[in-house]
Amino acid sequence: MAALRTVAAVFAAAGLAGGWIEAQAQSMPQSAPPGALACGGCHPASSGGLVPPLAGMPAADISQAMLAFRTGTRPATVMDRIAKGFSEDEIKALAAWFAREKPP
Ligand code: HEC
Numbered sequence: 001m002a003a004l005r006t007v008a009a010v011f012a013a014a015g016l017a018g019g020w021i022e023a024q025a026q027s028m029p030q031s032a033p034p035g036a037l038a039c040g041g042c043h044p045a046s047s048g049g050l051v052p053p054l055a056g057m058p059a060a061d062i063s064q065a066m067l068a069f070r071t072g073t074r075p076a077t078v079m080d081r082i083a084k085g086f087s088e089d090e091i092k093a094l095a096a097w098f099a100r101e102k103p104p
Helices: 002-027 059-071 079-083 088-100
Strands: none
Touching: 059 079, 059 088
């Protein structure tokens, strides 16, 4: 049955393409939201330093901390000033992005 074989080939090709796209998505992280690259100037990739790493931190914790820094309810040395530069939507985008980042 030639037609059946063709169908099978199309499905196999689609399966391969799907795998390829998935591999690409994993190797190329979604582009960082505005401001995210600046965070890395102080926040390191892994823990051990004075400034905690953001990668892999739960999104809710990041948003909560940023909003508390912004309103001044959480004391900070620099984060209060940095957080004031971001809107709530931008904070949510940053939080989601850093939560998806894998700590090394
Ligand atoms: C100038 C250095 C610097 C930059 C840039 C910076 N941070 Fe921070 N961050 C700190 C420091 C220092 C702390 C500890 C609180 C403090 O003293 O302000 C902190 C704390 C935090 C915390 C709380 C972490 C925890 O464990 O509770 C979050 C969340 C955070 N920063 C997010 C960000 C994000 C998002 C950005 C980028 C928009 C950013 N920071 C940019 C220095 C920085």
